[in-house]
Amino acid sequence: MSMKVGIPRALLYFKYRDMWINFFRKLEIDIVISPQTNREILNNGLKYSIDESCLSSKVFMGHVEYLRDKCDLIFIPRVAKTGKKQELCVKFFGLSDIVNNTFSEVKILDYNHDVDKRQSEMKAYLDLGLKLGKSPMQILKAYTYAFKCKLEKDKKRLDKQNELLLFDDKLKVLIVSHSYNTYDEYIGGPVVNYLKELNVTPIFADIVDKKLANKEANNISEKIYWAYNRELLGGIEVYKDRVDGIILITTFPCGPDSLANEMITKRVKNKPIITIILDEQDGSAGMITRIESFIDILQIRKARKIVK
Amino acid sequence: MKIIKLLLVNIYGLAGNPAQAVKILLKDIEKTIDNQYKIVNVGTTGSARKLIGTMLNAKVVKNEITAHAIGTLSIVPDARTIIEIGGQDSKIIIIEDGIVTDYAMNTLCAAGTGSFLSSQAKRLELDIEEFSEMACSSDNPTKIAARCTVFAESDLVHKAQIGHKKEDIVAGLCRAVVHNYLNNVGKGKSIKNPVVFQGGVSKNKGVVREFERELNTKVYVDENGHIMGAIGVAILAKQQKDEIDFSFDITDIEFETKGIECDKCANNCEIICVYKDKILVDAWGNKCDRGRAKVK
Numbered sequence: 045m046s047m048k049v050g051i052p053r054a055l056l057y058f059k060y061r062d063m064w065i066n067f068f069r070k071l072e073i074d075i076v077i078s079p080q081t082n083r084e085i086l087n088n089g090l091k092y093s094i095d096e097s098c099l100s101s102k103v104f105m106g107h108v109e110y111l112r113d114k115c116d117l118i119f120i121p122r123v124a125k126t127g128k129k130q131e132l133c134v135k136f137f138g139l140s141d142i143v144n145n146t147f148s149e150v151k152i153l154d155y156n157h158d159v160d161k162r163q164s165e166m167k168a169y170l171d172l173g174l175k176l177g178k179s180p181m182q183i184l185k186a187y188t189y190a191f192k193c194k195l196e197k198d199k200k201r202l203d204k205q206n207e208l209l210l211f212d213d214k215l216k217v218l219i220v221s222h223s224y225n226t227y228d229e230y231i232g233g234p235v236v237n238y239l240k241e242l243n244v245t246p247i248f249a250d251i252v253d254k255k256l257a258n259k260e261a262n263n264i265s266e267k268i269y270w271a272y273n274r275e276l277l278g279g280i281e282v283y284k285d286r287v288d289g290i291i292l293i294t295t296f297p298c299g300p301d302s303l304a305n306e307m308i309t310k311r312v313k314n315k316p317i318i319t320i321i322l323d324e325q326d327g328s329a330g331m332i333t334r335i336e337s338f339i340d341i342l343q344i345r346k347a348r349k350i351v352k
Numbered sequence: 353m354k355i356i357k358l359l360l361v362n363i364y365g366l367a368g369n370p371a372q373a374v375k376i377l378l379k380d381i382e383k384t385i386d387n388q389y390k391i392v393n394v395g396t397t398g399s400a401r402k403l404i405g406t407m408l409n410a411k412v413v414k415n416e417i418t419a420h421a422i423g424t425l426s427i428v429p430d431a432r433t434i435i436e437i438g439g440q441d442s443k444i445i446i447i448e449d450g451i452v453t454d455y456a457m458n459t460l461c462a463a464g465t466g467s468f469l470s471s472q473a474k475r476l477e478l479d480i481e482e483f484s485e486m487a488c489s490s491d492n493p494t495k496i497a498a499r500c501t502v503f504a505e506s507d508l509v510h511k512a513q514i515g516h517k518k519e520d521i522v523a524g525l526c527r528a529v530v531h532n533y534l535n536n537v538g539k540g541k542s543i544k545n546p547v548v549f550q551g552g553v554s555k556n557k558g559v560v561r562e563f564e565r566e567l568n569t570k571v572y573v574d575e576n577g578h579i580m581g582a583i584g585v586a587i588l589a590k591q592q593k594d595e596i597d598f599s600f601d602i603t604d605i606e607f608e609t610k611g612i613e614c615d616k617c618a619n620n621c622e623i624i625c626v627y628k629d630k631i632l633v634d635a636w637g638n639k640c641d642r643g644r645a646k647v648k
Contacts, residue, residue: 084618230619234639310540316454329399334457337417341452348451 050115052107058223070186081230099295124158130271221293249279370400395589423584432544437553464532487558494524526558550577614643
């Protein structure tokens, strides 16, 4: 039985890619990952989504559409709650149902990670492996291996970022956005690339020691329970004194961001902050004007500080 | 202290073709300076800054936010807050010790900007000058919801039908613009004195009056408020050390801009190509290297 599992390169992919890819590889499951988002994928996403969805989930639907005829199963896990004050946006509760209702012929492979339902991560992966016809022993091995790979990759990214923070000659800007926006070449990519063009070092709030971030987040808000926004708040607290400015990137109309970002702009003082809201409109003129002028401000501020 | 001297101030209708408008402008400049001055640098700003910058070989191509701040500070050096409301954009720029420390811009919606006022003026069959005068004659502005242009329109029709006076409605619109601005763009910003108001809408006395009432302070409107961006970029160009070769001959050269859809990948980027006498001189708009146009 040679079965092919398709993984949409969107949403949770950017959180769990190291985990997923290594898990499947260890179990010798054939996988196919959709390509980087492009105009065609986005257009298809728009076509198969309801208007009220956020841009990121629309992109996700485009990736599912791409994989429709290229694999036997599409991998769409349900991740709802991963710990105390670690809930995900409701979008992630319902992704597989949404896909199921939109593309009725698509066969979905999933797992359910929800601590409220006593579904820990390990339990979830066990269920997943069993669905693929593997033995518990094999699955456990693959899970441990994947987890180790993920930790290593996370550490590598963190080390690299810490190294960048040491250089003082270039402007540094903290990018605060969900991983699935920041690292999507079509969504956050143009912002990150433009910053590099302006000779600015982007620092990413989501590349951070998770435990530390979770603790530091309380400085901005103790109550916020969305896992990813908590992590970003923590990232701001960890990095804010070592960067020149903060860019909040959000995809319209993201619910959790609309609340969290408002809180950030009110509670994080003494650091220039700009919010970039992305929607499906093409054309980068608006983004470029905003970023360019923002960087101008940071440059003038920095020059003044040196003179003083 | 005036940093620069203005030789020529004029507004040219773009009629959808900024390149053509610039050619007319250059002819006027040539006439104005009449060989008494030499052009050593050029700066461009605004939405067509890149295109015009390419055409004129400009050393400074700067976004309008920075340009506006620099321009304004040259005229009101102690300005702390710049309010700018244009046709579709509105901005707030906060200045401390003569540098921009914070700014905000309207995000996705153009409610409460110049185009909103002009479309409402049209609906009331007023030209925009009458609109400005009429707004100032009202003592009792009508309350109008201006969160959204569409809702504002229906609210306006309703208020007219229940018999509100036209001047009150007009003044109400001005108040709505101010409220909308302060609640959206100005939200969370501390607006400090002196306040400078610019952009096309600053020519509307009704809106100026409402800002002064709402902020309880004097709001400065400079007669050159609409060209602050140009002044700012001129100052930046003046600070440039090396000079450029400039010739008025380009008024005879044909510039053509073409949007070409790249077919190298599924992104189908629109690449803007600028041709000077049929030779490609600059191109931009490609998301990746595959779409990089060859410039000689």
